[in-house]
Amino acid sequence: MTRSSATLDRAVAIGSESRSRAWGLTALLVLLYVVNYADKAVLGIIAQPLAHELGLSASQIGLVGSLFFLTFTVGGFFAGALNRWMSLRWALLLLAIAWSVAILPLVVVASFAVLLVSRLLLGLAEGPSSALLHTGAYSWHAPAKRGLPSALLAGAASIAKIAVAPALAFVTVTFGWRYALVALAAIGVLWCVVWLTVWSEGPYIRSGKGADSAVAGDAGEPAVPWGRIFRTRTFISGALLVMSVYALVAVVLTWLPSYFEVGLGYSRLQAGSMFAFPSIAGLILMLLSSVIGDRLLARGSTSRVVRVVVPAVGVLICGAILLALPSITAPAVAVLVVSVGYGFAASVFPLLNAAISEICPPRQTAGTLGVFLAVMAIGGLVAPYATGLIVDAAASPAEGYATAFQALGLVAAVCAVGALLFANPERDKKLVRGDAAVIGTN
Incomplete structure (x- = not known):
């Protein structure tokens, strides 16, 4: 370890940390998450020109989108292992470099096989990142104050589609889809340079190889059996809820520009720019719900109300809105319905991530979130491919996309009811931490 790295990694006592530094480093993590989501979203941006050049059907593009989430899900289970094997600095550096490398082969050799392998490798490398990014921010x-940083991280998907997607659409239309991939790889490498210079881990979760847990707030708190955490009703019902909403996210990432272009008749540049509309709604509602939620928690509200009931009701609203989509014929109204519905559902991610981080001991945050987010990504395995099949079989692309969104809304609403009935972070925290106390006395 270099002298500068040793200085940056020096332990910080709880309560003595610089809040400006805390938010600055949180912003750096959010920026990496933006790159992460831009790498996901670029397939949706380049889907039509890529399909025309390679002669691909909608179901083939959907298959690529779904298989990405297969390796993404597998990769998520390695978050805890990476957190044990190396520090967050080196783990996230390794992953960011891997993303940049994974998207470049298609630039050199454009074929369906290379596209498929490239997205599979990208999914595997991106899988562990979400849990590690949340662990870094939570540190x-x-x-009690993780709602806003959670919202900012979850909002990275929205930022990617608001700020990056229109730029990628412009690059794709002006220079070609290959230049969009090269630009993303260059941004990833640039982030790595900044990351190595400034990152250090905070005091609330000291994790990773060689970390000093004595200042973490978990000193003397033993680890608990993983199965005990994963069997809680909050974890199970929460995972099903985020899985259903993530299916919607996966379809938006893979198909939304195509829906706007082929289904609703907008131009390719308009469709790429309008990719941002659902994300604007999502970002606003995520930030509002998280900021208000943190304040309510500080005033004595329960975590169940703030981090379970509020997002679950938002998903129910999303389901009700999307159910009406097939009956809408005006393109502008269809765009509005998808955007508002997505916005109400998006708040589930930061609030439930924060709820799940409550029920486990601090030292097990990365592993717990890794499994939770890996299970969440299962929603992306089926949804993009199923949407492609629905579109290919429908009388028109517009009808196919509308039917797919309607089905996604219905499934998400059912899972929201399950979370309302079964999820309770305070109850399950006592159950899990009670086990930890018993283990610590043995």
Whole structure:
């Protein structure tokens, strides 16, 4: 370890951390998550020109989108292992470099096989990142104040589609889809340079190889059996809920520009720019719900109300809105319905991530979130491919996309009811931490 790295990694006592540094490093993590989501979203941006050049059907593009989430899900289970094998600095550096490398082969050799392998490798490398990014951010924020950093991380998907997707659409239309991939790879490498210079881990979760857990707030708190955490009703019902909403996210990432272009008749540049509309709605609602939620928690509200009931009701609203989509014929109204529905559902991610981080001991945050987010990604395995099949079989692309979104809304609403009935972070925290106390006395 270099002298500068040793200085950056020096332990910080709880309560003595610089809040400006905490938010600055949180912003750096959000920026990497933006790159992460831009790498996911670029397939949707380049789907039509790529399909025309390679002669691909809608179901083939959908298959590529779904298989990406297969390796993405597998990769998520390695978050805890990476967190044990190396520090967050080196784990995230390794992953970011892998993303940049994985998207470049298609630039050199354009074929369906290379596209498929490239997205499979990208999914595997991106799988562990979400849990590690949340762990890094949570290390700088106390448990009761994690709503806003969670919202900012979850909002990275929205930022990617608001700020990056229109730029990628412009590059694709002006210079070609290959230049969009090269630009993303260059941004990833640039982030790595900044990351190595400034990152250090905060005091609220000291994790990773060689970390000093004595200042983490978990000193003397033993680890609990993983199965005990994963069998809680909050974890199970929460995972089903985020899985259903992530299916919607996966379809939006893979198909939304194609829906706007082929289904609703907008131009390719308009469709790429309008990719941002659902994300604008999602970002606003995520930030509002998270900021208000943190304040309510500080005033004595329960985590169940703030981090379970509120997002679950938002998903129910999303389901009701999307159910009406097939009956809408005006393109502008269809865009509005998808955007508002997505916005109400998006708040589930930051709030439930924060709820799940409550029920486990701090030292097990990365592993717990890794499994939770890996299970979440299962929603992306089937949804893009199923949407492609629905579109290919429908009387028109517009009808196919509308039917797919309607089905996604219905499934998400059912899972929201399950979370309302079974999820309770306070109850399951006591159950899990009670086990930890018993283990610590044995």
